[in-house]
Structure formats: structure tokens, C-alpha cells
Amino acid sequence: MTSQTRLVPVLEGDMVRLRPLGPQDADAMWDGLDDAESMRLTGTTxxxxxxxxxxxxxxxxxxxxxxxxxxTHDGDAYRGEIVLNNLDDDARSATLRLAVDAGHRGRGYGREAMQLVLRFAFAPPPEGLGLHRVGLDVLSINPRAQSLYESLGFVVEGRQREVYPDPDHPGRWADAIIMGMLDEDFEAASADW
Structure with missing residues (x-):
């Protein structure tokens, strides 16, 4: 695992601009904790x-x-966040996490944000990180997110059974679907973006 702190680059797309998360985002992050759907679908307990x-x-x-x-979209206001974490320089891998605010879902912002971050993740240095693998997990109660990830080239690698109690259905549990994208998957999928 890397211990190095790195400068977070600004990434620009047609619809979104990704800028480093910072203190100016605390209010919006706090407000996001009231989004019950997001908390449920991401398994935040x-x-x-x-x-x-x-x-x-x-x-x-x-x-x-x-x-x-x-x-961000149309200005600098926080509309959600995207994170590459668990960066491992030796394994050339990282984990991806995405959360888009309730009022901004379904507009393509998450898709474009993921495309920008994946381009950065897989691009060779110095333009990017030169990763070999990016992984993520998605709860089985979030088929819309799983569909998005698959459309971008992520492959289902496994399943962890009943890892999260579904607050909307007491006594029921959600599985975590483990997904990954290798550099060769990215090359094939990104040709269609």
C-alpha cells in the first residue's frame, strides 16, 4: 500500500468537472447524509x-x-463525489467509489465522472496512474448502479452473501457484488466511449 500523498488533478468532461474535494464541500457532504436512498444503496450504516x-x-x-x-456541473458546487482509494503502487490497483446527490442522479454525471477517473487511473504516468486493476463493489439492491458499471466495462468477479441488512425490508439482507476492470478491459470498453 502506498503511503505517498499525491496532488489530485482537475479532470474536465463535457458535462462535469472533477476537482479536489475540500473544506468548501463540508456543507453539501453533511446534507447528503440525509439522503436515505443513497445511504441505503451504498450500504452506509x-x-x-x-x-x-x-x-x-x-x-x-x-x-x-x-x-x-x-x-461539479455548471459551476463549482458539489453534486457528489468520486473516489479512488486503497491505492496500491506494487499491485497497481485501486478501489473506486461513486456517490451522486439525489437531485443530480440519472443525468449522466456519474457515468462521465467514472469515465474521467478511469482514464486517469489507467493512463500511463505522468498523465495518469498506470493502474492494472480498478475494483468496486455494489449492493444487490442497486441494480441500476451495477448496470452502469457493466456498461463501462466492469466484470462481475464474485459475490459476498448477505453483507448488509436492507433497512427498507427488515429481516432481508443484500449481497455485495464484487466487480473489477483490468487495463485490457478498459482498453476494450473505452473505445466505445
Whole structure:
């Protein structure tokens, strides 16, 4: 695992601009904790204080082994976030996580944000990280996200059974579907983007 802190680049697309996440995003991040659908679909069960969110937003740029971007559209306001974390320089791998605010879902912002981050992840240095693999997991109660990931070239690699209690259905559990994209998967899939 890497211990190096790296400069988070700004990534520009047609619809979104990804900029480093920072203290200016604490209010929007705090507000996002009230989005019950997002909390359910991402399996977020932890509770946070406002002070924890403020500290996280203020120190995120100093945390090693990760790249955290705010998703913005039509200005600089936070519309969600996308993260490459668990960066391992030796294995040339990382984990991807995406969250788009409720009012901005279904517009293609998450798709474009993922394309920008995957281009950066797989591009050879110095333009990118030169990764071999990017992984993620998605809950079985979130088929829309799984469909998005598959359309971008992620491959289902496995399943962890009943890892998350579904708060909307007491007594039912959701599986975690493990997905991955190798550099060769990216090359094939990104030709169609």
C-alpha cells in the first residue's frame, strides 16, 4: 500500500468537472447524509457528527493512498463525489467509489465522472496512474448502479452473501457484488466511449 500523498488533478468532461474535494464541500457532504436512498444503496450504516464531516473535508487532501474528487456541473458546487482509494503502487490497483446527490442522479454525471477517473487511473504516468486493476463493489439492491458499471466495462468477479441488512425490508439482507476492470478491459470498453 502506498503511503505517498499525491496532488489530485482537475479532470474536465463535457458535462462535469472533477476537482479536489475540500473544506468548501463540508456543507453539501453533511446534507447528503440525509439522503436515505443513497445511504441505503451504498450500504452506509455509520453515523457521523458535523465535526467529523468538517474534519474529513478539511484533511482529505492530506490523506495518502487516495484521490477524492467533488463532482461539479455548471459551476463549482458539489453534486457528489468520486473516489479512488486503497491505492496500491506494487499491485497497481485501486478501489473506486461513486456517490451522486439525489437531485443530480440519472443525468449522466456519474457515468462521465467514472469515465474521467478511469482514464486517469489507467493512463500511463505522468498523465495518469498506470493502474492494472480498478475494483468496486455494489449492493444487490442497486441494480441500476451495477448496470452502469457493466456498461463501462466492469466484470462481475464474485459475490459476498448477505453483507448488509436492507433497512427498507427488515429481516432481508443484500449481497455485495464484487466487480473489477483490468487495463485490457478498459482498453476494450473505452473505445466505445
Amino acid at each position: 455509520a453515523t457521523f457528527t458535523r465535526e467529523q464531516i468538517d474534519e474529513w473535508a478539511a484533511t482529505i487532501a492530506d490523506r495518502p493512498g487516495r484521490f477524492d474528487w467533488a463532482i
